[in-house]
Amino acid sequence: MGGSPFRPWRRHRRPAAVIEHVPSPVRRHIVSVPVGPDAVRQAREAMSRHLGEVGVAPDSVFADAVLLVVSELVTNVLRHAPRSPVADVGMTVGAGQLVVSVADAEPRLPALEPGAMGAGLELVAELAGEYDGDISAEPAIGQDGKVILVRFSLPSWAMDTPR
Numbered sequence: 001m002g003g004s005p006f007r008p009w010r011r012h013r014r015p016a017a018v019i020e021h022v023p024s025p026v027r028r029h030i031v032s033v034p035v036g037p038d039a040v041r042q043a044r045e046a047m048s049r050h051l052g053e054v055g056v057a058p059d060s061v062f063a064d065a066v067l068l069v070v071s072e073l074v075t076n077v078l079r080h081a082p083r084s085p086v087a088d089v090g091m092t093v094g095a096g097q098l099v100v101s102v103a104d105a106e107p108r109l110p111a112l113e114p115g116a117m118g119a120g121l122e123l124v125a126e127l128a129g130e131y132d133g134d135i136s137a138e139p140a141i142g143q144d145g146k147v148i149l150v151r152f153s154l155p156s157w158a159m160d161t162p163r
Helices: 039-053 061-080 119-130
Strands: 027-034 086-094 097-104 134-139 146-153
Touching: 027 039, 039 061, 039 086, 061 086, 061 097, 061 119, 061 146, 119 134, 119 146
Parallel strands: none
Antiparallel strands: 027 086, 086 097, 097 146, 134 146
16 A cells, blocks of 8 residues: 555644743832831832833723732831831832832741731732732841732733833
8 A cells, every 4th residue: 555645634734833932021120218107108109100111001900009019018117117217119020920029127027827917918918819919028138127029910901002
């Protein structure tokens, strides 16, 4: 039985496309705000300006959630780390995520287990969860203190369209 080399299952098939993995650029903004009565306002204003720079639509529901998280975390610094001279508030965007970080000089880590968090961190955890994110805490590197990290998956509908 002589067969032809013709293979009907390959007919009209295109070769597989080779997709080159190009990592998205990482953008990071950090601002130090003095711990005091204006800390929450200063942190929100600074992060609000940076939202537009990283492509998040400033008037989106997502931007509101991010700014509420900033407010709650800086408020916690005021309540639980009053001896911190500053709070370092950061926003890092890359690989489809937006991470809010707030660092202070208090080394005690907050309880992040369900039922053990205060109302502010409960709200932060719920907001992060709505965007497939989470909350964590870790000791600061090279100094006393801690960093609270809140991760969000970036929703495509919250991103500014390229101009």
